[in-house]
Amino acid sequence: MGRNVLSILVVTPDYPFESETNYPFVRTLCEEFVRKGHKVTVLCPQSITSTILHGKLRRPTVRYDAIDEKSITVYQPYYITVPTRFHDINNWLIRIGLKLFFLKNVLKPDVCYCHFWSSGFAILPFAKKRHIPLYVATGESDIHSLFSTRFGFELLRSYVTGVICVSSKNRDESVELGLTTIEKCKVFPNAVNAEFFHRCDRSECRKQLGLPLDDFIVVFVGWFIERKGPQRVAAAINMLNGVKSVFIGKGEQAPQCKGILFKGALPHEEVPIYLGAADVFVLPTLHEGCCNAVVEAMSCGLPVISSNLPFNWDVLNENNSIMIDPNNVEQIADAIRTLKDNPQKRAELAEGALKTAESLTIDRRAAAILHFLSGGIK
Numbered sequence: 001m002g003r004n005v006l007s008i009l010v011v012t013p014d015y016p017f018e019s020e021t022n023y024p025f026v027r028t029l030c031e032e033f034v035r036k037g038h039k040v041t042v043l044c045p046q047s048i049t050s051t052i053l054h055g056k057l058r059r060p061t062v063r064y065d066a067i068d069e070k071s072i073t074v075y076q077p078y079y080i081t082v083p084t085r086f087h088d089i090n091n092w093l094i095r096i097g098l099k100l101f102f103l104k105n106v107l108k109p110d111v112c113y114c115h116f117w118s119s120g121f122a123i124l125p126f127a128k129k130r131h132i133p134l135y136v137a138t139g140e141s142d143i144h145s146l147f148s149t150r151f152g153f154e155l156l157r158s159y160v161t162g163v164i165c166v167s168s169k170n171r172d173e174s175v176e177l178g179l180t181t182i183e184k185c186k187v188f189p190n191a192v193n194a195e196f197f198h199r200c201d202r203s204e205c206r207k208q209l210g211l212p213l214d215d216f217i218v219v220f221v222g223w224f225i226e227r228k229g230p231q232r233v234a235a236a237i238n239m240l241n242g243v244k245s246v247f248i249g250k251g252e253q254a255p256q257c258k259g260i261l262f263k264g265a266l267p268h269e270e271v272p273i274y275l276g277a278a279d280v281f282v283l284p285t286l287h288e289g290c291c292n293a294v295v296e297a298m299s300c301g302l303p304v305i306s307s308n309l310p311f312n313w314d315v316l317n318e319n320n321s322i323m324i325d326p327n328n329v330e331q332i333a334d335a336i337r338t339l340k341d342n343p344q345k346r347a348e349l350a351e352g353a354l355k356t357a358e359s360l361t362i363d364r365r366a367a368a369i370l371h372f373l374s375g376g377i378k
Contacts, residue, residue, distance in 0.1 A: 031072070162184050319352035322349070
């Protein structure tokens with residue numbers, strides 16, 4: 001059934017460092033692997049092009065992130081990129097960069113765990129040459145957009161040991177694209193660290209943040225981009241009376257509406273108190289794998305208003321949410337109004353959210369994934 005202690009090489013396109021907190025869910029999972037007694041090495045190539053041309057923070061090429069009494073080794077070798085629209089070229093450039101990395105560094109993992117399909121493609125030559133099981137975690141919002149062709153992915157399809165899917169939607173899309181077979185796939189919805197994301201006293205949270213105690217507050221968490229829909233939420237709020245809002249995120253489409261109490265980016269560890277202070281979570285997103293922000297909101301006991309699209313169907317239902325057409329501002333406004341005017345329904349959906357979240361903890365998810373990984377090691 002595999003080994004008791006695994007040496008896991010996690011390959012990912014990004015990993016949190018100092019003020020840059022992208023991909024916190026990858027770090028959360030890695031830390032849980034370590035807490036369960038396994039060794040984790042993270043391989044996260046960084047674009048020297050983005051560092052030079054776009055001012056992206058230059059990171060150490062190797063560092064050690066402490067976790068309890070152990071540490072995670074994080075390698076961030078440089079590679080060259082072209083504009084992001086040339087996905088196929090960048091996939092090959094990352095693969096070349098990793099080949100150069102392995103000429104200078106000797107790693108002997110038991111298993112490769114890759115976020116996402118592009119990372120699996122990049123590490124394939126290393127894994128195949130050394131006969132190392134390779135797993136791909138597919139959580140992309142739109143897998144179709146990542147590759148203009150399937151060239152070079154045939155070997156990955158045949159070699160990949162298993163596919164960890166954050167939703168049934170991601171599983172079905174991966175199979176439809178010919179990247180894998182359904183037999184190799186297992187669905188593990190995203191999860192949260194329940195030590196941080198849990199229900200808190202709403203009044204106490206508001207006092208700590210200096211927010212009004214009696215107002216009805218909507219919270220949005222996500223990038224300020226068209227796909228996530230902050231401006232649609234703002235437009236819906238402008239149709240209502242007596243609604244205040246908190247928008248957590250950053251991006252080019254910063255929302256503008258009446259009653260904004262806070263707007264801007266936050267460290268991930270500060271998000272729970274803002275969720276705890278809110279009455280309802282709203283995210284009319286157009287594309288997701290499985291949205292971490294939705295799961296985090298439910299874990300904090302918030303009823304959810306989000307999209308009636310397949311990526312939400314593994315975690316949202318009529319017992320914990322109101323599901324709407326994410327492009328329909330009137331539906332978003334009606335859902336907010338319904339929960340504002342009906343405290344009983346709001347409370348029922350909040351309890352349903354907490355019930356759903358009981359099974360969506362990082363402890364359970366990591367244990368299930370580790371079991372899956374162990375099955376591929378001979």
